[in-house]
Amino acid sequence: MSVSMLLNGHPPADRGRAIAADDRGLHYGDGLFETALLTGGRIRFLEDHLERLAAGCGRLGLPCPERAQLLKEIAMLTAGRGEGILKITLTRGSGGRGYRPTAGQAATRLLALHPAPEPPESPDVGIAVRWCSMRLGRNPALAGIKHLNRLEQVLAQGEWAAADIAEGLMLDTEGELVSATAGNLFLVREGQLITSDLRYCGIRGVMRGRVIVAAIEAGIEVEEQPLWTTDLEAADEVFITSAIRGIRPVARLDARKWPTGNVTRELAAVLKLW
Amino acid sequence: MSVSMLLNGHPPADRGRAIAADDRGLHYGDGLFETALLTGGRIRFLEDHLERLAAGCGRLGLPCPERAQLLKEIAMLTAGRGEGILKITLTRGSGGRGYRPTAGQAATRLLALHPAPEPPESPDVGIAVRWCSMRLGRNPALAGIKHLNRLEQVLAQGEWAAADIAEGLMLDTEGELVSATAGNLFLVREGQLITSDLRYCGIRGVMRGRVIVAAIEAGIEVEEQPLWTTDLEAADEVFITSAIRGIRPVARLDARKWPTGNVTRELAAVLKLW
Numbered sequence: 001m002s003v004s005m006l007l008n009g010h011p012p013a014d015r016g017r018a019i020a021a022d023d024r025g026l027h028y029g030d031g032l033f034e035t036a037l038l039t040g041g042r043i044r045f046l047e048d049h050l051e052r053l054a055a056g057c058g059r060l061g062l063p064c065p066e067r068a069q070l071l072k073e074i075a076m077l078t079a080g081r082g083e084g085i086l087k088i089t090l091t092r093g094s095g096g097r098g099y100r101p102t103a104g105q106a107a108t109r110l111l112a113l114h115p116a117p118e119p120p121e122s123p124d125v126g127i128a129v130r131w132c133s134m135r136l137g138r139n140p141a142l143a144g145i146k147h148l149n150r151l152e153q154v155l156a157q158g159e160w161a162a163a164d165i166a167e168g169l170m171l172d173t174e175g176e177l178v179s180a181t182a183g184n185l186f187l188v189r190e191g192q193l194i195t196s197d198l199r200y201c202g203i204r205g206v207m208r209g210r211v212i213v214a215a216i217e218a219g220i221e222v223e224e225q226p227l228w229t230t231d232l233e234a235a236d237e238v239f240i241t242s243a244i245r246g247i248r249p250v251a252r253l254d255a256r257k258w259p260t261g262n263v264t265r266e267l268a269a270v271l272k273l274w
Numbered sequence: 275m276s277v278s279m280l281l282n283g284h285p286p287a288d289r290g291r292a293i294a295a296d297d298r299g300l301h302y303g304d305g306l307f308e309t310a311l312l313t314g315g316r317i318r319f320l321e322d323h324l325e326r327l328a329a330g331c332g333r334l335g336l337p338c339p340e341r342a343q344l345l346k347e348i349a350m351l352t353a354g355r356g357e358g359i360l361k362i363t364l365t366r367g368s369g370g371r372g373y374r375p376t377a378g379q380a381a382t383r384l385l386a387l388h389p390a391p392e393p394p395e396s397p398d399v400g401i402a403v404r405w406c407s408m409r410l411g412r413n414p415a416l417a418g419i420k421h422l423n424r425l426e427q428v429l430a431q432g433e434w435a436a437a438d439i440a441e442g443l444m445l446d447t448e449g450e451l452v453s454a455t456a457g458n459l460f461l462v463r464e465g466q467l468i469t470s471d472l473r474y475c476g477i478r479g480v481m482r483g484r485v486i487v488a489a490i491e492a493g494i495e496v497e498e499q500p501l502w503t504t505d506l507e508a509a510d511e512v513f514i515t516s517a518i519r520g521i522r523p524v525a526r527l528d529a530r531k532w533p534t535g536n537v538t539r540e541l542a543a544v545l546k547l548w
Binding site: 089150 | 281293294298302307309335361365368384388412414425428429431432456
C-alpha cells in the first residue's frame with residue numbers, strides 16, 4: 001500500500017511538491033500532529049486523538065479543524081482500507097518571515113494514510129530497550145501536547161541502529177525518567193501501576209490514557225508521578241505504550257531483565273490488544 | 275520586491291506548492307535556518323552565517339551543503355538586488371513516518387530573498403520592550419544553534435500586538451534571562467559588557483559574535499555569563515542585537531528606563547551600524 005493523502009481536503013497533484021514554501025510548520029514547527037491506527041477498517045481511539053488535537057490547538061492558539069470536516073476526510077482517506085496508520089498534521093499555515101503568528105491565517109491540514117507496521121508475532125514477548133544520551137528539555141507550556149518540535153526525539157532515535165533494540169528511554173535534562181522516544185513508559189511495582197506525570201515534557205499518549213482508565217476500572221492502583229531511574233530498577237514489570245504499537249512489554253535494558261508480568265497481561269487483555 | 279526563491283538550486287514553479295509533503299522540516303522541525311541581511315548588494319557577515327550553519331549541521335548530523343554551491347545560489351538569488359533579507363532553510367529532506375533519520379537522505383535546501391525591513395529613522399533612539407510569559411526550555415544539546423524547533427519564540431511573539439513594543443525578553447524555565455524573542459541581549463554595567471552565555475538555550479547570534487569581537491578589540495571587557503533579571507535592573511545600558519536589525523538600544527521596560535549609552539554608541543560606530 002502506498003501513502004494516500006489529503007491536503008486541506010484534496011489529494012495533492014504531486015505530493016513531492018505539495019506544501020507552500022512559507023509554511024510555518026516547516027519554518028518553526030508551528031503545529032501539531034496525531035498518529036492513529038487504522039485496524040479492521042476503523043480508527044482505533046479516534047475520539048481520543050481528536051480530543052488531544054483540539055487540546056493542542058487550544059494550547060498553541062491554532063484554529064481547530066471542524067470535527068465534521070475531519071471525520072469526512074478520514075472517511076475519504078480510509079474508504080475500503082482495513083489496516084494502516086493515519087497521520088494528521090496541522091500547521092498554522094503560510095506566513096511571512098518572522099516568528100509572530102498572524103491572526104486569521106489559513107491552517108494547513110494534511111491527512112496521510114501510511115502502511116501499517118507488521119504486528120509482532122508474539123506481542124507478549126518483551127522488547128529490548130536502551131538509554132538515550134539525548135535528554136528532553138523541560139517546558140510546562142509545551143508539555144503533553146503532540147507539537148511539531150521534535151528534534152530531541154529525532155536525535156534520540158538517531159543514536160542507535162541495532163535492529164534488536166526496539167526503543168530508547170529518555171530522561172529529561174534534570175534526570176527524571178520521562179518516556180520512550182515514541183511511546184509512554186509504565187512501571188508496575190507491587191501491583192501498583194506507575195507512569196511519569198509529564199508535567200515538564202513528554203507527550204500525553206492516547207494509549208497511555210486508555211491504559212490508565214483500564215487500570216482504574218480493573219481495580220489497579222495508578223500513580224502519575226515523577227519517575228527516576230531507581231524506579232525503573234525497582235520495577236517488577238515494565239511496558240511501553242503507543243497508539244500504534246499498543247502495549248509492548250520491556251524484557252531487557254542493559255543487564256536488567258523483566259518478565260512479562262500479570263498486570264501487563266491483564267491490561268493488554270482488557271484493552272483487547274493481545 | 276516580492277520573495278525570490280531557490281529550492282535545491284532551482285526556482286520552484288509554484289512556491290505555494292514547493293515542499294514535499296513528507297519533508298522532515300515540516301514534520302519534526304528537523305533542520306536549521308539562517309537569516310542574513312543583504313545590504314548594498316552584499317550579504318553582511320556571510321562567513322559567520324555559513325560557519326554557524328555548518329556548526330548546526332554538525333550538531334544535528336545533517337549533511338552541510340557545499341560552500342561553493344551555497345555561494346553560487348546566493349549570487350543567483352541576489353544578482354542585481356541591493357537590499358533584502360536572505361533566509362536559508364535546510365532540512366533533513368523527505369523521510370518516512372517516524373522520528374528516526376535515515377542515512378543518505380537528500381536534504382532540502384531553500385534559499386529565499388525577502389524584502390528588507392524599513393530601517394529605523396533614528397537607530398540610536400531606544401525601543402520599548404516587555405517581558406514574555408513564555409519561557410525557554412533548557413537543553414544544552416540544542417542550545418546555540420538556529421534549528422527549526424521554534425514554537426517557544428512563536429508563542430512568545432504571539433503574546434503582544436502593541437506596535438509601540440518592539441521586542442520581548444525571555445527567561446528560561448529556571449528564571450535565567452536569556453535573550454529577546456529574535457535577538458540577543460547585552461547589558462553594560464560600569465563599562466563592562468555582559469551577555470548570556472547561552473549554555474542551556476537561546477541562539478548564538480551572528481551579530482552577537484561580532485559585537486563581542488568588536489568590544490574586545492576596543493578594549494571593553496566582555497563577560498558571557500548567566501544573567502538574571504537583577505542584572506538587567508542594575509544595567510547602565512541595554513541593547514539587543516540581530517543580524518538583520520543590528521544594534522537596537524533598549525530605552526524602556528515597564529517603568530525602568532535606560533539612556534542610549536556610550537558603550538552602545540561606540541560598538542554601533544565600530545561595526546558601522548549607525
